[in-house]
Amino acid sequence: MAESLMPLIVALLRWTDARARIDPLSGEVETDPRGAGPSEADRCALEHALRIAEAAGGRCAAVTLAPEPAEEMLRDALACGADAVLRVDVPSWDSRVPDSGATTARALAHAIRTELGEPSLVLTGDHSADRGTGSTPAFLAAELGCAQALGLVELSYADGELLALRRLDRGRRERLAVPLPAVCSVEPAGVRLRRAALPSTLAARRAEIPVVAGAVAAEPVTAHAARPFRPRAKELPPPPEADPRLRLLRLTGAHEHREPPRVVVTDDPAEAADELLEYLRGKGYL
Amino acid sequence: MRDRAGPASSAVTVAEPERPQFDAIVVGAGPAGSAAALELARAGNSVALLERGPFPGAKNVYGGVVYGRILDELIPGWYDEMPVQRWITRRQTMLLDGERSMTVDFRSQNWGRAPYNGATTYRAEFDDWLAGHAQKAGAVLVPSTVATRLLCTERGRVVGVRTDRPDGDLTAKVVIACDGVNSFLAKQAGLFPGDQAEHTTLGVKETLALPARTIDERFGVSGHEGVDIEMLGCTQGIPGGGFLYTNYDTLSVGLVLGLKGLAKAGKRPEEVLAELKRHPSIQPLVRGAELVEYSAHLIPEGGYDTMPQLVGDGLLVAGDAAAMCLAAGIWLEGVNFAMGSGMYAGRAASKALTSGDLGDLRAYRTLLESSFVLADHKKLRKAPELVLSERVQQRYPGLVCDLVEGMFTVENPRPKPGVRKLLRASAKRNGVKMRELARDALTGLRSFG
Numbered sequence A: 001m002a003e004s005l006m007p008l009i010v011a012l013l014r015w016t017d018a019r020a021r022i023d024p025l026s027g028e029v030e031t032d033p034r035g036a037g038p039s040e041a042d043r044c045a046l047e048h049a050l051r052i053a054e055a056a057g058g059r060c061a062a063v064t065l066a067p068e069p070a071e072e073m074l075r076d077a078l079a080c081g082a083d084a085v086l087r088v089d090v091p092s093w094d095s096r097v098p099d100s101g102a103t104t105a106r107a108l109a110h111a112i113r114t115e116l117g118e119p120s121l122v123l124t125g126d127h128s129a130d131r132g133t134g135s136t137p138a139f140l141a142a143e144l145g146c147a148q149a150l151g152l153v154e155l156s157y158a159d160g161e162l163l164a165l166r167r168l169d170r171g172r173r174e175r176l177a178v179p180l181p182a183v184c185s186v187e188p189a190g191v192r193l194r195r196a197a198l199p200s201t202l203a204a205r206r207a208e209i210p211v212v213a214g215a216v217a218a219e220p221v222t223a224h225a226a227r228p229f230r231p232r233a234k235e236l237p238p239p240p241e242a243d244p245r246l247r248l249l250r251l252t253g254a255h256e257h258r259e260p261p262r263v264v265v266t267d268d269p270a271e272a273a274d275e276l277l278e279y280l281r282g283k284g285y286l
Numbered sequence B: 001m002r003d004r005a006g007p008a009s010s011a012v013t014v015a016e017p018e019r020p021q022f023d024a025i026v027v028g029a030g031p032a033g034s035a036a037a038l039e040l041a042r043a044g045n046s047v048a049l050l051e052r053g054p055f056p057g058a059k060n061v062y063g064g065v066v067y068g069r070i071l072d073e074l075i076p077g078w079y080d081e082m083p084v085q086r087w088i089t090r091r092q093t094m095l096l097d098g099e100r101s102m103t104v105d106f107r108s109q110n111w112g113r114a115p116y117n118g119a120t121t122y123r124a125e126f127d128d129w130l131a132g133h134a135q136k137a138g139a140v141l142v143p144s145t146v147a148t149r150l151l152c153t154e155r156g157r158v159v160g161v162r163t164d165r166p167d168g169d170l171t172a173k174v175v176i177a178c179d180g181v182n183s184f185l186a187k188q189a190g191l192f193p194g195d196q197a198e199h200t201t202l203g204v205k206e207t208l209a210l211p212a213r214t215i216d217e218r219f220g221v222s223g224h225e226g227v228d229i230e231m232l233g234c235t236q237g238i239p240g241g242g243f244l245y246t247n248y249d250t251l252s253v254g255l256v257l258g259l260k261g262l263a264k265a266g267k268r269p270e271e272v273l274a275e276l277k278r279h280p281s282i283q284p285l286v287r288g289a290e291l292v293e294y295s296a297h298l299i300p301e302g303g304y305d306t307m308p309q310l311v312g313d314g315l316l317v318a319g320d321a322a323a324m325c326l327a328a329g330i331w332l333e334g335v336n337f338a339m340g341s342g343m344y345a346g347r348a349a350s351k352a353l354t355s356g357d358l359g360d361l362r363a364y365r366t367l368l369e370s371s372f373v374l375a376d377h378k379k380l381r382k383a384p385e386l387v388l389s390e391r392v393q394q395r396y397p398g399l400v401c402d403l404v405e406g407m408f409t410v411e412n413p414r415p416k417p418g419v420r421k422l423l424r425a426s427a428k429r430n431g432v433k434m435r436e437l438a439r440d441a442l443t444g445l446r447s448f449g
């Protein structure tokens, strides 16, 4: 199963402003690069990467796909003990450009392979703070052709074996032995990123941060026009009842027949899937 | 356990370092620290600039106006690159009493053109910009790092600082404490004579968002012109004052409240501020604005007579750490004094580093005395006391409003009263003796004149 030697452990850090402001009228998102950095989950991913690299005698690298101001974040990673860092540059950075995670994963996989080598383990936070889809690590696993274990709350490496704990519904936990190479995403839980020592912090301040051009740029979406949302007016005739009370009741929909929501209680995945399919069929989706 | 800075912390005794890691350590990347680091780095010294916030300005609070003239010396042409919200072209001093107010309003379009005068700017942007210059000159900025203690030799010479990072001792030939008000480092070095609470005020501020066009219309300005309003008589009897400044699309409205007076009044600062915002002269200016930030910070308001010793053995103190904020009623200037003192501290330290004689650090005081920093403070040494006195705070706003109301209320068929008679009546109504008025006028003239 696992290789006992883990030459390269990569922590992927997404650079986001966790305190972005949203204009309530225009919906415009205002971000401030000075306050931006890795999410709590990404910080945990880095800590895991550092610990596993130490335990396995491997190399830990921190990688980000982000613009230049994100280099501060990589300096912090160096100060914490990362052996290498890499910034994958983005031609025009706009965190609002929609991306399924596939484009990012492709660019990162390419950069890691060409600049750092074949990774044994890639770690990320479970969800990015700004997009929150959690899909990038899955795309990355596909891109690198390796195993994936996502949304982990615990991760440990001993005797060549990577063991993980994953949260399941209803308080249950799943214990996994993760084959390598793998991509793992972790929840912001269990560990805390170490505080960097002063000498390494000083050294990191002066370090050169290697940069490569993002091989695949996210396809930008151009807005040709922006208009306020004004749904078309719909004609709604008043209820026909003469009695105002009945008219009101009709408007509230209180007497209409409704199917109550159903709670599916089954632990068997096949049964749950059947339930779901049945429901979708019943609603005419299938 | 992580080492923390605090009033109980004390200096650590260490052996004299054989080879200090830096020529100078500057603690605090506020305006004082960055100016000091810039000056030192430009002279070719190795400098570490320690900042506890994740970036310079991250933790800093002030009202909003920077007077950048001293930057002519540090960063020529600064006004073309400094991050500015609005250039102040209108200055008002407002006395408030009950529902009344009396305002002196001055406008100069000259201040809206190079070489400019004052500007509103956000500290997160301004401090970051200034620290950026220090970094470009070669200073090493170390953010998210708190200097917790001084490192001293047995003979009491400061040779570095301990930080809250693992393995966190840092040594240098000179340390400059620019750690702001209530400086633990200056206290550890024994440079402060005693309790500072009496001479410290609490500044509270709300940042209120409004569209730029609305600000232009309400304040009678356009483009990047802005307004600075300083207020007296708006603190419900607590010694202090108020301010309102225009940023591009926000307003800064706040209060400065004497710590002891505030504690005695048993009021919350935000309540006093809410009351100010309800005043008929202020309410139309802030109406409909969205609160985007509330912040608070201490201000060393005592002036010249409450400053610590500025030079220690291997240590200089600058900016708010040395109580150099000028808070004299119509003036609330701290950033320019911080930059000025920081620059001179950097200059004196540079001289000492070049000569190899730490005794040359004493030139710092001489440099300050021959500049605006100590000259202004010395001239205005009685001003803080006068401005925070009970009469100026609680009686004069009413007196002035009574006087002006009397002058402009038309009471036909009664003839207009003479100003002298009105003044006497207003003074009496507000419990001010003419003798006291004359004495305060003289003190005011001596301080401000």
Ligand SMILES: Cc1cc2nc3c(=O)[nH]c(=O)nc-3n(C[C@H](O)[C@H](O)[C@H](O)COP(=O)(O)OP(=O)(O)OC[C@H]3O[C@@H](n4cnc5c(N)ncnc54)[C@H](O)[C@@H]3O)c2cc1C
Pocket (backbone or CB within 6 Å): B005, B027, B028, B029, B030, B031, B032, B033, B050, B051, B052, B053, B056, B057, B059, B060, B061, B062, B063, B064, B065, B066, B067, B145, B146, B147, B148, B178, B179, B180, B181, B202, B203, B204, B205, B254, B255, B296, B297, B298, B299, B318, B319, B320, B321, B324, B325, B332, B333, B334, B335, B336, B338
């Ligand atoms: C409400 C309010 C309104 C004000 N209005 C104005 C105004 O309109 N105009 C004006 O000119 N002045 C104003 N002032 C005063 C002005 O803010 C200060 O005088 C000025 O900021 C002083 O600069 P400084 O560099 O000495 O200190 P600070 O600006 O306080 O900077 C100190 C820096 O040191 C850092 N630091 C502190 N301790 C440590 C440590 N142990 N280790 C590492 N880093 C540390 C802090 O994070 C900070 O960045 C106002 C102040 C307040 C509170």
